Amino acid sequence: MAKIGCFDYETYFDRVRDVTEGTPELAELLHSITGEQTLPFCDYALIDLVAPYLADRIQGSGKNLFSLDLWSAGCGSGAEAWTLAMLARTTARRHSAGLYFGVMGTDISSLALQQAREGIYPESELSTLPPDYRLHGFTSIDSEYACVTEELAERVCFVQSNLVTAEELLGIDMDVIVCRNVLTHYCQKSKHRILDCLVDHLKPGGLLVVGLGDLEGWNHAAVCTASKDSLEACIRQ
Numbered sequence: 623m624a625k626i627g628c629f630d631y632e633t634y635f636d637r638v639r640d641v642t643e644g645t646p647e648l649a650e651l652l653h654s655i656t657g658e659q660t661l662p663f664c665d666y667a668l669i670d671l672v673a674p675y676l677a678d679r680i681q682g683s684g685k686n687l688f689s690l691d692l693w694s695a696g697c698g699s700g701a702e703a704w705t706l707a708m709l710a711r712t713t714a715r716r717h718s719a720g721l722y723f724g725v726m727g728t729d730i731s732s733l734a735l736q737q738a739r740e741g742i743y744p745e746s747e748l749s750t751l752p753p754d755y756r757l758h759g760f761t762s763i764d765s766e767y768a769c770v771t772e773e774l775a776e777r778v779c780f781v782q783s784n785l786v787t788a789e790e791l792l793g794i795d796m797d798v799i800v801c802r803n804v805l806t807h808y809c810q811k812s813k814h815r816i817l818d819c820l821v822d823h824l825k826p827g828g829l830l831v832v833g834l835g836d837l838e839g840w841n842h843a844a845v846c847t848a849s850k851d852s853l854e855a856c857i858r859q
């Protein structure tokens with residue numbers, strides 16, 4: 623607040639709600655509240671849930687699956703989106719050579735998106751990746767840093783977007799949406815609104831993965847649960 627010269631909450635609230643000038647400040651505010659947790663680059667629980675799901679989806683689809691479309695909603699500095707890209711690449715190669723895949727990462731924070739787009743991470747963070755993902759997903763820059771490969775970067779895009787108004791993302795239908803460590807900061811009403819909206823962006827049979835506790839008290843007629851271990855998930859019928 624003080625950084626932008628606001629010293630009371632009401633003035634700050636009005637500034638953040640201002641349509642033209644408020645968005646960057648809202649983004650920075652959210653980033654400072656939700657974005658600074660230190661998370662491991664790669665979460666094996668996510669891979670264990672999504673990899674077999676995608677394999678089944680490819681195998682069960684006959685010739686009706688033309689691409690794998692994945693979305694990291696609230697992608698932070700990009701680790702989740704890049705992990706999904708490596709996962710989709712590996713699964714597509716194993717089960718349907720040549721199947722196209724694309725990953726979209728969205729976040730409200732321009733700071734987070736800048737880092738995500740850059741795709742450069744310290745080697746120390748990448749040490750949690752499965753060896754195959756590290757080998758094919760990243761190229762070493764020097765002894766301390768590595769950068770995502772061009773092949774992977776071609777399949778991933780990052781877009782600034784607020785999940786609270788995600789219904790504006792028209793025409794986007796996904797096989798997998800992952801939204802973790804984001805919803806926990808929202809009141810139940812907003813959380814449920816975001817979840818409803820994310821389900822609307824799933825293809826039939828698509829999978830939504832969220833964090834533990836995020837689905838509590840939420841009901842949606844079109845989904846059935848598919849939770850596993852530390853992740854809550856549901857599938858659109």
Ligand SMILES: C[S@@+](CC[C@H](N)C(=O)[O-])C[C@H]1O[C@@H](n2cnc3c(N)ncnc32)[C@H](O)[C@@H]1O
Nearest residue numbers: 656657696697698729730731784785786802803
């Ligand atoms: C802790 S990070 C989580 C990153 C990633 N999902 C993960 O689990 O590794 C939370 C991210 O959610 C973003 N975020 C919070 N509210 C958001 C909203 N309404 N729309 C888009 N992004 C949001 C923050 O900017 C932050 O980058």
